[in-house]
Amino acid sequence: MTPSVLIVGAGIGGLGLAQALSRAGVRVQVIEKVTSLRPVGAGLILSGNALRVMQRLGLFEAVMQVGQPLVSACLTDAAGRNLQSMSYEASGGAVALHRAELQAVLAQGLPEQVRFATTLQALRQTPEGVDVTLSDGSEHQFGAVVGADGLHSAVRHLVFGDVPKQYAGYTSWRFVLSTPGPQHALEMWGRGRRLGLVPLSGGQTYGYVTANVPEGQADDPAGRPAEVRAHCSDFGGCAPEYLALLKEDTPVIRTDIHEVQLPRWAHGRVALLGDAAHAMTPNLGQGAAMSLEDAWVLGRHLKAASNVPEALARFEDLRRRRVNRVQTASRFLGRVGQLEAGALRTLRDIGMRLAPLALARRSASGLFQADLESLGSHHRQPGPAGGLRGKPDIW
Structure with a gap:
């Protein structure tokens, strides 16, 4: 098991990963640049794949209470x-x-793990872990660092340099x-x-x-x-x-x-998830879902990891093909929908x-x-109106 994980970003993917790891007994610290979780953003749709992740995180009922089926x-x-x-x-x-309602659900039970008004200033990988310096000048060591800090990811910039974004x-x-x-x-x-x-x-x-x-x-x-x-x-x-x-x-x-399209999402003990790794067009409504899938898969591998770099590399291998497929389909649909x-x-x-x-x-x-392979074996799926369908996983 990874001894400790720093998650940069308290968005959907970052909080989803914090939930997955906390429930597995992994010590988690989430840092977020804003001063609090505020009701910003607009709406989104969680389709079946995202709802299945929420089910596994034990948050399905909470989502259904605030959402509109x-x-x-x-x-x-x-x-x-x-x-x-x-x-x-x-x-x-x-x-x-x-979006703010989803973030509030994902933040349930995590008040001690989330540190607001804090950013990552520097990181250095060693054989023992990742040494990080935060914006308040404090220094810490973690077993792994995960960048869940969105399109303009600071972690991505620190680890992979200036990656161009495609309009x-x-x-x-x-x-x-x-x-x-x-x-x-x-x-x-x-x-x-x-x-x-x-x-x-x-x-x-x-x-x-x-x-x-x-x-x-x-x-x-x-x-x-x-x-x-x-x-x-x-x-x-x-x-x-x-x-x-x-x-x-x-x-x-x-x-x-x-x-955002990257040749790599993981380097040593540092990995990216969600928009930081693969920001995509919103045409299929799958941005939040891909972040939640990332969080679940990465959480599974980190909680069982005896070798963190290998676990992060395995996460990328498992996720890349599916994410590329969804990203490509969303791009194509956008081009069709925007025809003049x-x-x-x-x-x-x-x-x-x-x-x-x-x-x-x-x-x-x-x-x-x-x-x-990437998301697990047999389980009960949430149905279209919030119920559960007891049949094998077909993911």
């Missing part, structure tokens, strides 16, 4: 005409919730409206733009927009609601009803979408309407399931 997702064109619908049942269900070609705007959402998760495809509306618990709606714009444009936060409305001015269906509720003082998060040329969009929409439902289900099931 989803039965299906619907894809339409900009006018609101249906292109394709998908049930979440085949892949183990789904739940929508605010996907589009930017997102995310917000939460104080009104009940549609009956299912909805995404509308327009000309180089997409609009998503997802029901949350408590009579709220998570909304997002993606648009093809140049990277790094000047941004005035006060003008973001107007940007959203401008990008969606030609959307029909239920879109105008929801966009009318987007007020000038509604907080909107604007983010250029980037990917009229002829290509017409062909795309026809193809989506004619695609057999069984094919869509198989595709979703393949992406939202995890492989057996």
Whole structure:
């Protein structure tokens, strides 16, 4: 067993790993640069693979208490005409919730392990462990260090240098409206733009927009609601009803979408997980799920490790193929959804309407399931409405 682990970052992956290791009796310290867990961010969807990790962490019921179970997702064109619908049942269900609510669930039972307003300043690997210097000047030694510090990872920079981030070609705007959402998760495809509306618990709606714009444009936060409305001015269906509720003082998060692709995620006793290792586009809603899968697999290997570098290398070997597959599929879907040329969009929409439902289900099931070797053996799976289905693991 690894004697102690420093986790840099108290996001979804970092807290997930802290839960996995703490429950196995491994001494864990989490450091986080912000002063406290604040209700920042917007919404997200946890699909079946993420829910199965939450089940294994003993936090499934807590997630279901704060989340909104989803039965299906619907894809339409900009006018609101249906292109394709998908049930979440085949892949183990789904739940929508605010990112802050998920972080609060993952932080349960970890108050002593999380140290806020603290960053990693330096690290040095030795045969005995990793010597680290923190922002308060204190020095410590850990058996392993894990960077779960997101797209702009300090651990990645310290260990692997300045790794370039690839701009996907589009930017997102995310917000939460104080009104009940549609009956299912909805995404509308327009000309180089997409609009998503997802029901949350408590009579709220998570909304997002993606648009093809140049990277790094000047941004005035006060003008973001107007940007959203401008990008969606030609959307029909239920879109105008929801966009009318987007007020000038509604907080909107604007983010250029980037990917990270690394030749290695682990070096000696230091490893990366989640966005720090493989930030991906949000088109499949799998960013949080991949971080949670990473956390579970890495936790399993660290708690049983007699040789930490070998355990971290094994974690990378087990995860890389699956993550690459999801990252590639998400990138492709984004390119299709962001098409601008009229002829290509017409062909795309026809193809989506004619695609057999069984094919869509198989595709979703393949992406939202995890492989057996990396995530474990037989267990009971959470069902689509929050129950459990007692059948063998098919990950």
